[in-house]
Amino acid sequence: MIVTELRFENYRNLKNNTIVPAENVNVIYGENAQGKTNLIEAIWLFCGGHSFRGSKENEMIAFDNKYFRLGMNFFSGGREQSADIAFGQNRKQIWINGVERSSSSYLTEVFSAVVFSPEHLNLIKRGPNIRRRFIDAAICQHRIRYASLLSKYQQIINQRNALLKDIRKHSELKDTLAIWDDSLITVGAMIMKERYDYLKMLREPAKTYHHGISAEKETLDIEYQSTTKTDENDDFGTLTGKLRAAFDASQREDFYTGYTSVGPHRDDLDFKINGISVRRFGSQGQQRSTVLSLKLSEAELLYQKNEERPVILLDDVLSELDNSRQDFLLNKVEAYQVFVTCCEESNKVQLKNGKVFYIENGVVK
Ligand SMILES: Nc1ncnc2c1ncn2[C@@H]1O[C@H](COP(=O)(O)OP(=O)(O)OP(=O)(O)O)[C@@H](O)[C@H]1O
Ligand SMILES: [Mg+2]
Structure with missing residues (x-):
C-alpha cells in the first residue's frame, strides 16, 4: 500500500496543501509544535478508526473554521484508489473512490497502517x-x-x-x-x-x-x-x-x-x-526498540494476512536511538512505505532513498 498523494484542508494547524510522498521513506522534520504529528494523525485517520491521540473530530478542525477535509490517493489492490474524509457540523462523511459510504469502517477494507507514537511506550x-x-x-x-x-x-x-x-x-x-x-x-x-x-x-x-x-x-x-x-x-x-x-x-x-x-x-x-x-531493566533506547520491533512485526503479520503492506507511521521515534538504530529505521525497512517525524534533519544518519519534508507553522515544504 503506497500513499501517492495527500490533501488537507482546514486540518488542525496544517495549511491547505497537497503533498506527494515517496514510495519508500518520508522524513518529516521541523521544530516542536509545527504540525508533524498532525500530519501523521491525518494519514492514520484513513485507517477508519480514531485519532491515536484520543482526540475528537471537532478538535481536528482548524481553529476558527467549520469543517476539515482530508483526501488521499493510494495504490492498493493493484490499482490507484482514493479516499476522502470530511467533518463539519458534527457530521462525518467518507468517500471511497468517489462513492459516499455510510461508515468509517469501509476505510478499513481499503487502507491500513501501523502507527508508533511515544505514547506507545506505555506498552x-x-x-x-x-x-x-x-x-x-x-x-x-x-x-x-x-x-x-x-x-x-x-x-x-x-x-x-x-x-x-x-x-x-x-x-x-x-x-x-x-x-x-x-x-x-x-x-x-x-x-x-x-x-x-x-x-x-x-x-x-x-x-x-x-x-x-x-x-x-x-x-x-x-x-x-x-x-x-x-x-x-x-x-x-x-x-x-x-x-x-x-x-x-x-x-x-x-x-x-x-x-x-x-x-x-x-x-x-x-x-x-x-x-x-x-x-x-531495559534502557530507554531498548524500550523504544522493543515497541518498534513489535509494531513492525504487526505490520509484517498484516502483510502475510492481506498480501498488502500497511503504511508505517513513526512519530518521534528517532530520539533516544543511536546512529545504527536510526540507520536501520531510515534505510533498512525496505518494501514498506514509511513516514517518520523528527525535530532535526538528520545530518549524522543519511537517508539513502526517499523524500524529506520540512514543516514550519503548518506549511509543508
Ligand atoms: N484544531 C487545531 N487548529 C489549529 N491548530 C491546532 C489544532 N490542533 C492542534 N493545533 C496546533 O498544532 C500545533 C502543532 O502540533 P503537532 O502536535 O503536530 O506538533 P509537532 O510538530 O508534532 O511538535 P512536537 O515536535 O513537539 O511533537 C500545536 O501547536 C497545536 O496547538
Ligand atoms: Mg509531535
Whole structure:
C-alpha cells in the first residue's frame, strides 16, 4: 500500500496543501509544535478508526473554521484508489473512490497502517491491561470473531463478580457459581488459544526486526505470563482443565474479595532482551526498540494476512536511538512505505532513498 498523494484542508494547524510522498521513506522534520504529528494523525485517520491521540473530530478542525477535509490517493489492490474524509457540523462523511459510504469502517477494507507514537511506550512502562489490549487489538485485526469472544468473556466475568458479592449475603447461591464457571472456562480457553497462536506468529518477525535494529546484538523474546499455569503448547482440552483447576483453587480468595482473581483477564506479557525483562531493566533506547520491533512485526503479520503492506507511521521515534538504530529505521525497512517525524534533519544518519519534508507553522515544504 503506497500513499501517492495527500490533501488537507482546514486540518488542525496544517495549511491547505497537497503533498506527494515517496514510495519508500518520508522524513518529516521541523521544530516542536509545527504540525508533524498532525500530519501523521491525518494519514492514520484513513485507517477508519480514531485519532491515536484520543482526540475528537471537532478538535481536528482548524481553529476558527467549520469543517476539515482530508483526501488521499493510494495504490492498493493493484490499482490507484482514493479516499476522502470530511467533518463539519458534527457530521462525518467518507468517500471511497468517489462513492459516499455510510461508515468509517469501509476505510478499513481499503487502507491500513501501523502507527508508533511515544505514547506507545506505555506498552512497556505501564500496567498489564495495556499489554493485554495490545495483543487483543492485534488479534482482532486477524480474526473478526475475536472481539465478540472478548466481550462475552467480560460479560461473564462481570456476572460472576456480582454473584461472588451476593454469595457473601446469600450463601445458598454458592451452587450457581458452577454455571458461570463452565462458560468462563470455555470462553477463557478460546481466548487463551487465540493469544498463544498469535504470539507464536509474532515472535519470529519480532526477533528478526529487533536483531536488525540492534545490529544483531540483542535477542527479543515475548513471554506470556499466565495466572492459570497454562502453557502455549497446551491443546484446548488441557487449557480448559488448567483453567478449571485454577478457578477452583482461587475460589476461597474470590469469595473473600468479590473478584475473579485468575484468568486471561489477569494475564500479562513480558518482553525480554537477551533473557532480561525490558520493563524492569531495559534502557530507554531498548524500550523504544522493543515497541518498534513489535509494531513492525504487526505490520509484517498484516502483510502475510492481506498480501498488502500497511503504511508505517513513526512519530518521534528517532530520539533516544543511536546512529545504527536510526540507520536501520531510515534505510533498512525496505518494501514498506514509511513516514517518520523528527525535530532535526538528520545530518549524522543519511537517508539513502526517499523524500524529506520540512514543516514550519503548518506549511509543508
Ligand atoms: N484544531 C487545531 N487548529 C489549529 N491548530 C491546532 C489544532 N490542533 C492542534 N493545533 C496546533 O498544532 C500545533 C502543532 O502540533 P503537532 O502536535 O503536530 O506538533 P509537532 O510538530 O508534532 O511538535 P512536537 O515536535 O513537539 O511533537 C500545536 O501547536 C497545536 O496547538
Ligand atoms: Mg509531535
